[in-house]
Amino acid sequence: MxxxxxxxxxxxxxxxxxxxxxxxxxxxxxxxALLTEACPPAHLIEGGRAAWSKTIxxxxxxxxxYVAEGFELRHLPLEACHPGAFVAAExxxxxxxxxxxxxSLYGVFEKILGxxxxxxxxxxxxxxxxxxxxxxxxxxxxxLGGDLNVSPAVPEWRDVHLPLFERIEQFGLESCFEYLEHxxxxxxTKQLDHVFVSRELIPRVSTSSVVEVGExxxxxALLVEVDARAALG
Numbered sequence: 001m002x003x004x005x006x007x008x009x010x011x012x013x014x015x016x017x018x019x020x021x022x023x024x025x026x027x028x029x030x031x032x033a034l035l036t037e038a039c040p041p042a043h044l045i046e047g048g049r050a051a052w053s054k055t056i057x058x059x060x061x062x063x064x065x066y067v068a069e070g071f072e073l074r075h076l077p078l079e080a081c082h083p084g085a086f087v088a089a090e091x092x093x094x095x096x097x098x099x100x101x102x103x104s105l106y107g108v109f110e111k112i113l114g115x116x117x118x119x120x121x122x123x124x125x126x127x128x129x130x131x132x133x134x135x136x137x138x139x140x141x142x143x144l145g146g147d148l149n150v151s152p153a154v155p156e157w158r159d160v161h162l163p164l165f166e167r168i169e170q171f172g173l174e175s176c177f178e179y180l181e182h183x184x185x186x187x188x189t190k191q192l193d194h195v196f197v198s199r200e201l202i203p204r205v206s207t208s209s210v211v212e213v214g215e216x217x218x219x220x221a222l223l224v225e226v227d228a229r230a231a232l233g
Contacts, residue, residue: 001228004030005145007219008038010061033066034104036147051075055084063104081124101138107149118149133171145195153183176208
């Protein structure tokens with residue numbers, strides 16, 4: 001199972017959107033993609049290969065889940081406190097002995113007393129997603145990732161951001177990338193993008209790496225490869 005998590009930076013790179021999607025599909029070649037700040041081509045949505053939720057008053061972009069040809073995607077509509085902050089879906093296809101629950105999650109900023117926060121909106125999104133993350137029938141078969149806009153490795157952010165990661169991990173998920181002692185920069189010098197998978201899948205993660213995408217986005221893409229058949233079969 002080849003997973004890509006990528007902030008496509010659609011709002012700043014509208015003119016490169018077509019090139020970015022070509023790069024995603026032809027160069028990165030994910031079987032499952034967790035995309036943020038994205039605007040999927042209409043034919044992918046209409047063809048059942050992408051599920052998308054648009055953010056409000058953010059320039060026409062949102063969060064999306066994409067699956068490769070041959071995979072089946074079933075959008076899981078959930079009411080969100082912040083529309084477009086996440087998309088959830090079930091994925092079935094080659095190499096998967098059963099449905100995988102996938103979530104593309106974005107840390108939407110909001111201003112509180114003149115200060116920009118995203119940990120506040122993320123906590124609300126996790127609450128909105130609790131019915132999926134706490135569903136015992138989905139345990140061991142969950143993938144969650146995206147641009148969370150949080151980094152516990154930054155000293156001045158740690159006390160606010162770390163409880164969010166602990167909350168996610170309490171649902172039996174584990175990060176595919178070290179985010180405390182040896183963080184992996186994904187935006188400038190900070191690690192804002194993350195991928196979590198069910199703890200049962202971690203031993204079957206063969207690849208977890210960062211892919212530089214040049215001028216297509218201000219965020220690097222994350223690549224995770226999991227032998228899901230061996231883990232779940």
